[in-house]
Amino acid sequence: MGTIKDKVAIIGMGCSKFGERWDASPEDMIIEAAYEAYEDAGITPDDIQAAWVGTLRSGEAGGIVADALKLKQIPITRVENWCASGHEALRNAAFGVASGMYDIALAVGYEKLKDTGFGGLGVGRGQNPVLQPKATAPSYFSFIANRYFHAHGIPEDEGKELLARIAVKNHHNGTMSPKAHFQKEITIEQVMKAPIIAWPLGLFDCCPTTDGAACAIICRADLAKNFRQDPIYIKGIGFAVDSMLPMVRPGFNYLGFDANRAAAKQAYEQVGISNPRKELDLAVVHDCFTITEMVIYEDLGFTKPGHAPEEVRAGTFTLEGELPVNTDGGLKSFGHPVGASGLRTAYEIYKQLQNKAGPRQVKDAELGLCHTLGGPPQVSCVTILGNASPTLGVPHKRG
Amino acid sequence: MSGISAIGAYIPMYRLPREAFKQAWGTGGAGERSVASYDEDTTTMAVGAALDALNAGSREGVDAVFFGSTTPAYAEKQTASMIAVACDLPAGVRTVDFGGSLRAGTNALLAALDAVQAGSSRKALVVAAETRKGYPRSDFEQNLGDAAAAVMVTKSGAAVEVVESVSMSHEIVDVWRLDKDRFVRSWEDRFNITEGYEYAVKAGVKELLKKAKLTPAEISKAVVYGPDARNHAALVRSLGFDPAKQVQDGLFGTVGNTGAAHALLLLVAVLEQAKAGDRILVASYGDGCDALLLQVKQPPVKARAVSMHLAAKRTLASYDRFLLYRGIMETNPEQPSRVEPYAAATVTLRDQRYTLRLHAAKCNKCGTVTHPPQRVCYTCRAKDDFTEVRIADKPGSIFSYTRDNLAGGPEPPVVNCIVESDEGQCRLFCIMTDVDPMTVKIGARVEFTFRRMHEGGGFINYYWKVRPLLGG
Structure with missing residues (x-):
């Protein structure tokens, strides 16, 4: 198997304002993200040779991007892989460029969740109408939380308090992210006393239901510096899909996700990372629920299995901690417009590695990880970005 | 001679104290009634009772399912076929639904006995279930109950032999529902009781005892359908049975009148306690009377039967919950x-x-x-x-x-x-x-x-x- 390391670079990114965008259609948000990215990259729509678009269920086919951006007669492909759909757009655009077929490609992800009248991703899963008619995303992750507490002997109150610390951290980081859905500090007490969505997860343990779009311009690594002096390089991409819904898979221990572990392993191998906690400067991970972030610490090797609680207490993953996680406030502050989230996580890493993250800037950040976990949950993507220029031959001239 | 080899029952776990009706409407009787939950209906309760009977005995060789109810889940589509599948019986068993009358349960039982006696079935599962609704503030609302009962009918070696039976029709408009009705309608109570219930059951029981050449005193236990506790007590006394010793409790204070399932439910309750040699009379009512005489050779096999279901209960929080669970009241529609x-x-x-x-x-x-x-x-x-x-x-x-x-x-x-x-x-x-x-x-x-x-x-x-x- 090959590697994507240093074959492609991101030369521009854009991210719409995330929130309850009653004012904006999916097309409006795509335009908002794309034109920021064009400007950032210093390109025009005519420079784009191919596009990939990720959305879970806010549109079909590639046409919506062509319609919104007036991209004409180029290949545009819709990709969908649950919550990793945005990441999937990035990944496919990266491979499209790495193949040598295209010099510049657009990856865009978006979702319009606030047109459904329902404050969540929906109820009921599966092909058969009776198997999981009352399943919700909070239910799935509550199974993990209750099992995690049970297996590690954590009393319910203590467990809820641990999770609350993650929510408080991410909300704090979100106050420094103008594009986030929420920019508001919260307290542990508020989290603990909030209405229960699915026990033990309360309102503040769950990411909000949000509209948004994000976008990346992918370019051949050897051409990247024709566009800007600080392109960000893709150092590794891991992607794994579990076989059988974890929840009913024989022997599933409910303490984390095999897809996360497998995707991380693939990415770390491409980059040559053996100790992610030491070697990464920051990570933006899929905190759809606070418990998800807690098990991700273990799945991605930031700490050993069963040790996440002590790391949370020690503040290891705060902005000032040893490995800042969800520096932009994560899904907790941004919300989770499904197809957009993968590219929004990349947007944060991209800005941090360019030293443009403002008050939340991680000092001297060189290598960052972004991650999404999708589905029931079944699909995981880990992308590692770096700002170190690869050793390349003579760059091609632009055009 | 065909008879009963295994018994089963299902009573929904929820009970509403009749005090709740008193709080709502100012009048309420004693005791409580059973209430099928929002996710239960006659099909699901029938499956519960059928599995109780099947788990008590053997699933082997069941070749027919006869189901009786006036409140099947579908107006057009069979319930017995669903029971057969949910009970994991082989594909292609004979399935029949009986309905239309409060005698549907005993109609099903008599048909099964005949089928087994005639040899067209070797082992027939008979199930009856009911979830009738009374108008809010009506007596029916508090007197009715929800439950299901099941008996396994076999020929050779049946623990309980059915030695005699009569079935007589009596055309009367006393209690009814039109196609479009959600709630039970009825004529004046005194007319219903004297010209309907008392007339038909007395005639049926008298005919049965005559055919069997028995007097009421020779019956160990009488299982008699009743619309409510008061009329049930009056009728069994007038039939010549000693209410204290000879009459199976009508479960009006614990379950309520379970319509087409009621006679079978009471029969299961009696058979649960039966001893060899007991002689049991069963009489149902609804547009006539079915009456059966049973001779206990040995106690039938049982699992949970009525007693365990009676003991396992949860009190429903309020009258509002009763309206909600029975689909009478709508709550805020979902998003x-x-x-x-x-x-x-x-x-x-x-x-x-x-x-x-x-x-x-x-x-x-x-x-x-x-x-x-x-x-x-x-x-x-x-x-x-x-x-x-x-x-x-x-x-x-x-x-x-x-x-x-x-x-x-x-x-x-x-x-x-x-x-x-x-x-x-x-x-x-x-x-x-x-x-x-x-x-x-x-x-x-x-x-x-x-x-x-x-x-x-x-x-x-x-x-x-x-x-x-x-x-x-």
Whole structure:
């Protein structure tokens, strides 16, 4: 198997304002993200040779991007892989460029969740109408939380308090992210006393239901510096899909996700990372629920299995901690417009590695990880970005 | 001579004290009535009773299911066929629904006895279930109850022989429902009792005793249908039975009048306590009377029967909950994306083995058990090399759970859980029902129970939930 390391670079990114965008259609948000990215990259729509678009269920086919951006007669492909759909757009655009077929490609992800009248991703899963008619995303992750507490002997109150610390951290980081859905500090007490969505997860343990779009311009690594002096390089991409819904898979221990572990392993191998906690400067991970972030610490090797609680207490993953996680406030502050989230996580890493993250800037950040976990949950993507220029031959001239 | 070899019952766990009707309307009787939950109907209760009888005896050789009710879940579509599948009986058993009359239960029993006697069936499962509704503020509202009962009819070696029976029709408009009616209608009570109930049951019982050449004193126990406690007591006295010694309690203070299921439910309650040599009289009412004389050779096999279901109960929180659970009152409609659950008749047919029959696949190579059944084994990838195993007949344990307030439904929170089945240690996603959500714990013992899930596609989507293991 090959590697994507240093074959492609991101030369521009854009991210719409995330929130309850009653004012904006999916097309409006795509335009908002794309034109920021064009400007950032210093390109025009005519420079784009191919596009990939990720959305879970806010549109079909590639046409919506062509319609919104007036991209004409180029290949545009819709990709969908649950919550990793945005990441999937990035990944496919990266491979499209790495193949040598295209010099510049657009990856865009978006979702319009606030047109459904329902404050969540929906109820009921599966092909058969009776198997999981009352399943919700909070239910799935509550199974993990209750099992995690049970297996590690954590009393319910203590467990809820641990999770609350993650929510408080991410909300704090979100106050420094103008594009986030929420920019508001919260307290542990508020989290603990909030209405229960699915026990033990309360309102503040769950990411909000949000509209948004994000976008990346992918370019051949050897051409990247024709566009800007600080392109960000893709150092590794891991992607794994579990076989059988974890929840009913024989022997599933409910303490984390095999897809996360497998995707991380693939990415770390491409980059040559053996100790992610030491070697990464920051990570933006899929905190759809606070418990998800807690098990991700273990799945991605930031700490050993069963040790996440002590790391949370020690503040290891705060902005000032040893490995800042969800520096932009994560899904907790941004919300989770499904197809957009993968590219929004990349947007944060991209800005941090360019030293443009403002008050939340991680000092001297060189290598960052972004991650999404999708589905029931079944699909995981880990992308590692770096700002170190690869050793390349003579760059091609632009055009 | 054909007779009964096994018995079963199902009484929904919820009971509403009649005090609640008094609070709502100013008049209320004593005791309580059973209330089918929002996810129960005559089909699900019938499956519960049928499984009780089947688990007591043997499933082997059952070749017919006869079902009686005036409140079947479908106006057009059979219930017996669903019972047969949910009970995992072989495809193609004879299935018949009886309805239209409060005698539907005993009509089914007599037909089964005849079929077995004639040899067209060897072993027939008879089930009756009822969920009649009375108008709010009517006497029916508090006197009616919801329940199901089942008996297994066999010929050779039946524990309880049916030695005599009569069935007589009596055309009268006393209690009825039109096609469009949700609630029971009735004529003046005094007319109904004297010209209907008393007239027909007296005639039926008199004819039965005459045919059997017996006097009332020679009956060990009389099982007599009654519309309510008062009229039941008056009738059995006038029939010449000693109410204290000879009459089976009508369960009016604990369950209520369960209509077409009532005579069978009371019969199961009697047979549960029966001794060899007992002579039992059964009389039902509804547009006439069915009367049967039973001779107990030995106690029939039983599992839970009536007593265990009577003991396992949860008091319904309020009259409002009763209206909600019985579909009489609507609550705030669910938000748009939750309104229409996905459903397809094609999928429902295709997946029947693992949904309605609750079969899992056990890999013949490595033993891994999966639900839904996997054609390619998760563990060893053996293809199409598995044996189907039925999960529903043994208990399981809660592996993880949650109380979900987002999932909607009539009674949030929904207790979603992952169950590990005793059969094959298979993991299933299940909803837990009949439980106080705050008491659910990892490791709790549960049993499978057949329930209504939703009405996606415009039809009733049935599946299995779990509930606390009775007596567990």
